[in-house]
Amino acid sequence: MRCLIVAAGRGSRLASRAEPKPLVPLLGLPLLERVVRTAREAGVTECCVVTGHRGEEVRRFLAGLSSRLGVPIRTVDHPGWEAGNGSSVLAGRPCVGEGPFLLLMADHLMDPAIPQALVRAAEEGALAEGEGADLLLAVDTRLDNPAVDPADVTRVRLRGERILAIGKGLEGADGYDTGAFLCGPGLFAALEEALAAGEGSLSAAVQRLAARGRARALDLRRAIGDEAWWVDVDDEAAFRRAEALLLERLRAKANDGPVSRWLNRPLSIRLTRRLAAWPLTPNQLSVAVFLLSVLAAWLLARPGYAALAAGGLLAQAASVLDGCDGELARLRHQRSDFGGWLDAVLDRYADALLLGGLAWHAYRWDGAGEAALLWGFAAVAGSFVLSYTADKYDGLMRARVTGTGWRLGRDLRVLLVAAGALLHLPLGALALTALLMNAEVLRRILVARRAAAGAGAKA
Template sequence: TKVRIEDEKVVRIGKTLEEYDAFDTGSFVCSPAVFAALEQSIAERGDSSLSGGIQVLAGQGKVSTFDVGGSFWIDVDDARDLEAAERSLLAQLKKPADGPVSRYLNRPLSTRISRWLVKSSVTPNQISLFCFLVSVIAAFVFTLEGYWALLAGGVLAQFASIVDGCDGEVARLKFWESDFGGWFDAVLDRYGDGFLLGGLTWHAFAASGTEQPLFLLVGFLAIIGSFVNSYTADKYDRLMKAKFSKGPGIRIGRDVRIFLVFLGAVCNLPLLTLLVLAVLMNLENIRRIVVCYRNEHH
């Protein structure tokens, strides 16, 4: 509904106004005076709508405005409007800190799942726990022999990575965000990473047939690099983001890490995957330290 405003007061309201200054969001805080205004609107114009009552009060200079600014709102009058509102809300779930895999693969899929989950009684913490359990199962499958076990573990790991975005999405859509929920998810993610990389290390070690200690060292470096990568991401994003003059660029995080595990499983290259993770994660950690140091001292 269109609204004409003068001196922060509504002077006219209606859907057919040719000149208007704003739209009403459908939310009104009314005193009991609105009932008398509705009776007057019905008696004078035969208009029993809320807008009719508001117009009567506006004529008396009794309707003030409140600017919602950039807050989200949308009119929902029919099924088509409802679908448009759902699409708009889901589009807002993207995060500036999303990595490339999350931005182009995980998030488009997870929002589709969240669209269904948000209508159920499932809680964000239950989703976090489910993803952790899937990661544990994937890690166990990695410890089995053969390519098919490796492939199945990789697919499960990537599936868990996709669904892992749903906990935060459901929390935001249902206004259930909490400090504990974010912390709980982060803790389970670290355990999940440890199990996955540990299982992949065991698979590479056992499949080699030579039981080279070097395989265990590479796996250890991949695990340590991944853990520190997650820790530095928190500090890097929260403490330094405001000081960066450039865009976020390509963020190397958990989404990239798990996707590399998935690709390594598909290509049957567990050792090479661990080596790439060990080098990439630790180099990224060093880069973050350097960037944060330079921004802190310049």
């Protein structure tokens, strides 16, 4: 499916920034790039961007972005962009043809699930002739959405799925226009009518379609749920809301352990906010964090309390930073299967080195003897088996098990290593890690066995 993106306006309320509005960077990515990446995640195969104000700069940026992403991006220069965003949509008509297409705005950031839902609707025939529609608008019916500016948002009045009215300041509204549309060729005829009447806004064309019963709403609450997010980055206040919203989304990782949730994640998000502006890829950060863990393990294995304590502090610092690579990948739309796999492999090596360094210190310098080697082996074995079972166990929890919301993992064992080093109790830390990790493995086996038995009984 093709996607038409409107990036032609002046953006006067963000004019204090040096860049054209579509190129204003937000947490490391220009607004327009975020929209293009979102469209790509929704399954779009080709983008068409309508440019206007400072269009040459925007088109030059898009040429490079197309090469980097491997996504065809065509551009349309629209000299008459000041006539309104409806005229900009009409200017993109040659680019998208007559088939259904997505329509997005360069300053509306959103959950990729929103355009994905519109694409699914197209596949299900939402724009079919006859009883179908010429336009399907993603509507947010959460009237208390804190990311929305009530004074500026475009409101929508509905009757079931039908749009009855649309506009700013609309009384008795049932939802908000998110700036994401699924469109058919009938939209262009409505745009031509609106422009001929001196109305250049997209909303004017939507209102005409609504009057004919040809404009429908996709209720995001029903289609996706309350977790679907979006924000219109119109001014500095909205820019700050968007930044806060994107960072807050990084906290929502279901498989975080207690240490990650309450200690590591709040710190790593602050670091990620700073790292987002650096020319650093998530995979490069994964390697850097691993090297920091190697240094920590070397210090743990050295004689003396100073080296031991320094190694413990570095191990915990690496544990905090270990969350930044994934956060950076999610924040920049750079998640990949390889990146997740690489991070997991490096984490396993880091675990072995940290526990091995602590065991060596207890054996060689604290005189713990064979007990250090035995507890060290048990800690490494338990940690590895726990990590090996993590993906399958998490899938089981999502599919069959409820009411068990706690999870032990790498965040806890690295904290135990750090605490044992700082308290100069390496043997105690190894023993506690071994007991906890292997006990958690046993617990998972029992939970999985009960779940499998329950599934068999239902069958």
